[in-house]
Amino acid sequence: MAAxxxxxxxxxxxxxxxxxxxxxSLLLGGLGAEVIRGESPGGGDIARNNPLYVGEEGTFI
Known part of the structure; x- marks a missing residue:
């Protein structure tokens, strides 16, 4: 049976x-909430510009 x-x-x-x-939001989603993510057009989340990268993708949440 699922938790x-x-x-x-x-x-x-x-x-x-x-x-x-x-x-x-990740934690809330893990607890079962439906999370709808909104980001600014063209820029997205500013954490994506931080290192560490794998190819062109940031490794942060």
């Missing part, structure tokens, strides 16, 4: 940038 997901049925709108906000 209970306490936030099942909750919808979260994530408009955060950098590390702490998206990390919190």
């Amino acid at each position: 209970a997901r306490p936030l099942e049925g909750i919808r979260v709108l994530d408009l955060t940038v950098a590390l702490a906000g998206p990390c919190g």
Whole structure:
């Protein structure tokens, strides 16, 4: 039997940038919430411009 997901049925709108906000949204999603991510057009999340990279993709959350 699957573990209970306490936030099942909750919808979260994530408009955060950098590390702490998206990390919190990741945790909420892991607890069962539906996370809808919004980013600024053309730029995306500013953490993608930070090193470390694998090819052209940032390795941060």
